[in-house]
Amino acid sequence: MSTTSIPETCRAAVLTEHGAPLEIRELPVPAELEPGALLVRIEAATVCGSDLHLWDGSLAGSQALTLPVIPGHEMVGSVVRIGPGAERDTFGAPLHPGDRICFTHASCNQCEHCRLDNQPTLCTNRQYYMFTSCAKPPYLVGGFAEYCYVFPNSGRVKVPEEVRTEWASAASCALRTVVHSFDRIGRLNPWDTVVIQGAGPLGLFATALADHLGAGRIVTIGAPDDRLKIATSFGATDVVSLSAAPEPQDRIDAVRDLLGGRGADVVFEFSGARTAFTEGLGMIREGGRYMVTGQIDGPGKEVPVRPGFITRQQLTIMGTWSGHIAEYYKALQFVRNTRDRYDFGALVPHRYTLDNATDALARMRAQEDIKPVLVPHATPAGVSA
Structure with missing residues (x-):
């Protein structure tokens, strides 16, 4: 044929x-x-x-x-x-x-x-x-x-x-992985604050999806600044530039300042940066949810974590690996409909x-x-x- x-x-x-x-x-x-x-x-x-x-x-x-x-x-x-x-x-x-x-x-x-x-x-x-x-x-x-x-x-x-061919291609990994992450983390509510770590393809798709799902406030962190402009057009209510906040504690402080000293209800890690996981822990409120998707394993990827902090804050931490055909379907429909x-x-x-x-x-x-x-x-x- x-x-x-x-x-x-x-x-x-x-x-x-x-x-x-x-x-x-x-x-x-x-x-x-x-x-x-x-x-x-x-x-x-x-x-x-x-x-x-x-x-x-x-x-x-x-x-x-x-x-x-x-x-x-x-x-x-x-x-x-x-x-x-x-x-x-x-x-x-x-x-x-x-x-x-x-x-x-x-x-x-x-x-x-x-x-x-x-x-x-x-x-x-x-x-x-x-x-x-x-x-x-x-x-x-x-x-x-x-x-x-x-x-x-x-x-x-x-x-x-x-759906244009190049959009569908991007959806077939970056967006389907984001869809899988959102499915696993659970419902977003209009009163939820969401932090997106990363302004690459995953972070930008995640910003759009969080906006579409009705999150009340969306903070996208990343670089370069032209990507943060896309994030704003995709629904980010606030952005944190790595050039303005070059150190991990700077970014934690910037997020908490934006949120009135309170952490976010949901944090998504899509950056892949080595320090991103510990930064995300510093950006989340008590009882919050954290989805880790951008990290890969290997030598030199270890970071110090205080497990007691997770216990005391009663955090929900999850990971997502790849995606299957249901996520592909949902990703394509999201692109088609939006x-x-x-x-x-x-x-x-x-x-x-x-x-x-x-x-x-x-x-x-x-x-x-x-x-x-x-x-x-x-x-x-x-x-x-």
């Missing part, structure tokens, strides 16, 4: 050495699909902070991998081949060649986390894009490529017509080819780009100029 001629090989930007430029390679395009699998033509792949950590090697503490790999796990593909039994998306919508989809890492549906806990993101047998070697079949297992193989157990959802309220295009203004993938990573690391968009093909469908 195809809407276009499918080549026997395609180009991919491959990580062969941590910190080194990505290497453009020709890799086989699978001609035969397993039952439940799909082959998609990548229309856009957005760069995630996890791609940066994969590139520099700091993700090794949280996820095993064997090089070479294709970076990228947030992407939109148009269906070009459909394996047996893969004629519908996870929610029952028919799939046809040319349909745009987002798709998940593949959980096994057999382990305790999948079957008993209903937490497939903790699956002990999960197949991951960008962590799976591209040196063996099915080869195309990352978003920085012209085509990608959709694992048989990957959840998949059609992208609504009203596209006239929030300028999602402000998060994805710049385009790069596969040949410039390393430049895209470097610009994101330097905070010169919020979320770069890789466009593998010369005339991508659905991506704005």
Whole structure:
């Protein structure tokens, strides 16, 4: 099944050495699909902070991998081949060649986390894009490529017509992770004060979602200042700039000053900064809730914490890892329903080819780009100029 001629090989930007430029390679395009699998033509792949950590090697503490790999796990593909039994998306919508989809890492549906806990993101047998070697079949297992193989157990959802391809790509990791975090932390009320640590893609999406859900006051912390302007347009009632509050205690004091000396009802950590967790503890009120999402594990990430403080303050502290197909669906619907309220295009203004993938990573690391968009093909469908 195809809407276009499918080549026997395609180009991919491959990580062969941590910190080194990505290497453009020709890799086989699978001609035969397993039952439940799909082959998609990548229309856009957005760069995630996890791609940066994969590139520099700091993700090794949280996820095993064997090089070479294709970076990228947030992407939109148009269906070009459909394996047996893969004629519908996870929610029952028919799939046809040319349909745009987002798709998940593949959980096994057999382990305790999948079957008993209903937490497939903790699956002990999960197949991951960008962590799976591209040196063996099915080869195309990352978003920085012209085509990608959709694992048989990957959840998949059609992208609504009203959602631009690059918005959907960003939603397929950053926003779905934010949605998962909000689902886990529980209801936000109109009288709640919310602190968002971080003004990167996750923090900005979180600001918009907190605003949409009706939080009474939203304080977004981050840098550079042009991102804080986006946060304000996304609903932040207050912002704290890292340039004005360069030290952890400065930021704690700034938040408490804004809130009249009181801590926030809910704090979300989306920054990934080493000191962010202890800072967040200083920003939360007694009995408050703290969601930690931006942190990765590894050497040098340890911070001192006083457990008695958590006990005495009676805090609820939770973590979120990744997201599954329900969060993808909700993220896409949020973008679809609020596209006239929030300028999602402000998060994805710049385009790069596969040949410039390393430049895209470097610009994101330097905070010169919020979320770069890789466009593998010369005339991508659905991506704005």
